[in-house]
Amino acid sequence: MGEIKKIAVMTSGGDSPGMNAAIRSVVRTCAYYRVDCVGIYRGYQGMIEDDFIPLDARSVKGIINKGGTFLKSARSKDFMTKEGRKQAHANLKERGVDGLVVIGGDGSFTGGVVFNKEYDFPIIGIPGTIDNDIYGTSHTLGYDTALNTTVDAIDKIRDTASSHNRLFFIEVMGRDAGFIALNAGVGAGAEEILIPEEDLGLERMLESLERSRRTGKTSSIVVVAEGDRTGKNVFELAEYVEENLPEYEVRVSVLGHMVRGGNPSCFDRVLASRLGVKAVELLIDGKTNLMVGLNNNKVATTDLEEAIKGSNEINKELLRVSDIMSI
Numbered sequence: 001m002g003e004i005k006k007i008a009v010m011t012s013g014g015d016s017p018g019m020n021a022a023i024r025s026v027v028r029t030c031a032y033y034r035v036d037c038v039g040i041y042r043g044y045q046g047m048i049e050d051d052f053i054p055l056d057a058r059s060v061k062g063i064i065n066k067g068g069t070f071l072k073s074a075r076s077k078d079f080m081t082k083e084g085r086k087q088a089h090a091n092l093k094e095r096g097v098d099g100l101v102v103i104g105g106d107g108s109f110t111g112g113v114v115f116n117k118e119y120d121f122p123i124i125g126i127p128g129t130i131d132n133d134i135y136g137t138s139h140t141l142g143y144d145t146a147l148n149t150t151v152d153a154i155d156k157i158r159d160t161a162s163s164h165n166r167l168f169f170i171e172v173m174g175r176d177a178g179f180i181a182l183n184a185g186v187g188a189g190a191e192e193i194l195i196p197e198e199d200l201g202l203e204r205m206l207e208s209l210e211r212s213r214r215t216g217k218t219s220s221i222v223v224v225a226e227g228d229r230t231g232k233n234v235f236e237l238a239e240y241v242e243e244n245l246p247e248y249e250v251r252v253s254v255l256g257h258m259v260r261g262g263n264p265s266c267f268d269r270v271l272a273s274r275l276g277v278k279a280v281e282l283l284i285d286g287k288t289n290l291m292v293g294l295n296n297n298k299v300a301t302t303d304l305e306e307a308i309k310g311s312n313e314i315n316k317e318l319l320r321v322s323d324i325m326s327i
């Protein structure tokens with residue numbers, strides 16, 4: 001691999017708070033090492049459609065504190081085809097790009113691995129997703145902010161729940177992972193937490209809610225991850241409880257995409273800055289197919305394929321803590 005003279009950066013998949021801070025870090029690290037930098041709009045789709053923008057240190061001013069991603073994001077179907085990737089590669093070559101930083105989740109990394117195999121193109125991944133479901137890092141970009149946003153929303157719902165003596169089912173994002181539900185649930189004092197990784201059973205939930213009423217609880221919160229294992233969506237769960245425990249007045253709140261927005265927390269801004277620096281330094285050092293992440297608060301690298309294949313385990317101890325807290 002020759003000397004790296006131009007690096008492209010893009011965001012791909014679901015956006016997450018901290019992506020802008022990571023772009024800023026990549027761009028400024030490039031400037032620091034006198035390597036040219038370009039941004040690609042809309043991830044792989046923009047790569048195929050030749051939607052590039054030159055970036056210098058000043059182009060990324062005032063964005064460290066902004067949610068979303070100014071480079072926009074997309075899930076590209078065209079990049080899943082050989083022709084799409086061929087066009088993308090031709091555009092990168094035409095523009096003299098010789099290294100790529102992909103900020104995204106496992107879908108984005110999968111695209112990167114395939115592309116690297118076909119064209120031997122140097123790629124480094126920065127994990128950006130609120131779901132925290134990437135192997136090789138204790139924290140993905142945006143996860144900490146999403147937790148704080150979720151806890152804040154649950155706190156607010158609790159105010160109205162307790163004013164009316166109601167039970168609330170609150171659905172949070174997490175199609176395949178329960179990190180947000182579990183941690184925000186414990187942090188916000190939820191009665192029950194339903195996650196994709198563990199089927200605790202509907203009976204258990206009913207028993208717990210019944211016991212709460214008997215022992216004097218007047219309102220309750222059940223946090224449900226989008227992909228929970230009960231087989232019922234949040235509205236069906238509410239109906240189920242109303243049928244089985246008619247003494248409860250039940251309401252549902254779906255937090256949805258709200259949790260993906262907002263200004264990144266200090267933690268996410270610092271994480272983004274650290275990972276961006278490392279990603280560029282790795283490319284300059286001739287490394288490829290790695291993901292940069294956090295391990296015991298140290299920046300660590302994981303093979304991109306391993307990061308895709310492995311799974312980040314939830315902390316089961318937290319389920320036990322939640323159980324004890326809901327006595």
Ligand code: F6P
Pocket residue numbers: 014105129130131173174175176226260
């Ligand atoms: O992958 C992150 C995530 O936020 C999931 O938790 C959620 O299921 C999904 O994105 C929603 O994706 P979309 O924005 O395409 O609806």
